[in-house]
Amino acid sequence: ETGVTQSPTHLIKTRGQQVTLRCSSQSGHNTVSWYQQALGQGPQFIFQYYREEENGRGNFPPRFSGLQFPNYSSELNVNALELDDSALYLCASSLAANTQYFGPGTRLTVL
Amino acid sequence: AQKVTQAQTEISVVEKEDVTLDCVYETRDTTYYLFWYKQPPSGELVFLIRRNSFDEQNEISGRYSWNFQKSTSSFNFTITASQVVDSAVYFCALSDGAGNNRKLIWGLGTSLAVNP
Numbered sequence: 208e209t210g211v212t213q214s215p216t217h218l219i220k221t222r223g224q225q226v227t228l229r230c231s232s233q234s235g236h237n238t239v240s241w242y243q244q245a246l247g248q249g250p251q252f253i254f255q256y257y258r259e260e261e262n263g264r265g266n267f268p269p270r271f272s273g274l275q276f277p278n279y280s281s282e283l284n285v286n287a288l289e290l291d292d293s294a295l296y297l298c299a300s301s302l303a304a305n306t307q308y309f310g311p312g313t314r315l316t317v318l
Numbered sequence: 319a320q321k322v323t324q325a326q327t328e329i330s331v332v333e334k335e336d337v338t339l340d341c342v343y344e345t346r347d348t349t350y351y352l353f354w355y356k357q358p359p360s361g362e363l364v365f366l367i368r369r370n371s372f373d374e375q376n377e378i379s380g381r382y383s384w385n386f387q388k389s390t391s392s393f394n395f396t397i398t399a400s401q402v403v404d405s406a407v408y409f410c411a412l413s414d415g416a417g418n419n420r421k422l423i424w425g426l427g428t429s430l431a432v433n434p
Contacts, residue, residue: 240421247426263421295361299363
């Protein structure tokens with residue numbers, strides 16, 4: 208158990224809808240990173256938040272956005288969902304640039 | 319550009335066999351970190367080890383051992399006397415960035431099946 212939690216566990220949406228995924232970081236951690244993992248692939252970095260500021264972004268379009276709250280929990284928002292957005296979304300928390308510990312993930316299905 | 323290659327897509331062994339998972343990386347950074355994570359069917363990524371680029375000592379933790387060789391840009395992972403519970407997808411990852419931005423760059427993973 209890493210102490211990193213994510214909600215919801217599973218989610219089904221239709222194309223064009225918007226979705227919000229949530230992550231609670233491990234106690235004492237101030238950094239949250241989000242990854243997208245398509246079936247049979249390695250995780251792909253979406254973005255990272257450090258002390259409530261975006262601290263790096265991967266090759267994802269602006270319809271992927273996020274924020275981090277004062278308690279260091281975080282949200283990932285995806286607008287205008289596309290079929291290719293179907294994936295496992297993983298949140299990882301860390302103390303600054305140290306080892307990232309992952310939550311159980313949210314499996315998003317876009318129909 | 320940074321890259322991680324795990325050439326073995328799937329490995330199948332019989333319980334108690336030793337198995338080595340290969341990882342080759344590319345980076346221009348002089349300071350970097352390498353990681354191994356385990357992903358069981360439940361989906362959660364479980365941290366196994368972190369190694370920085372200045373520490374080439376091999377590490378052993380129970381049945382797990384890691385061999386880091388900068389000369390060949392490899393960071394291989396060996397499971398000794400494998401067990402059915404070791405069945406999972408194993409990912410090798412490389413840290414990218416400096417300061418407080420440490421995104422991870424991942425290989426495609428190696429799916430290990432340990433059969434009774």
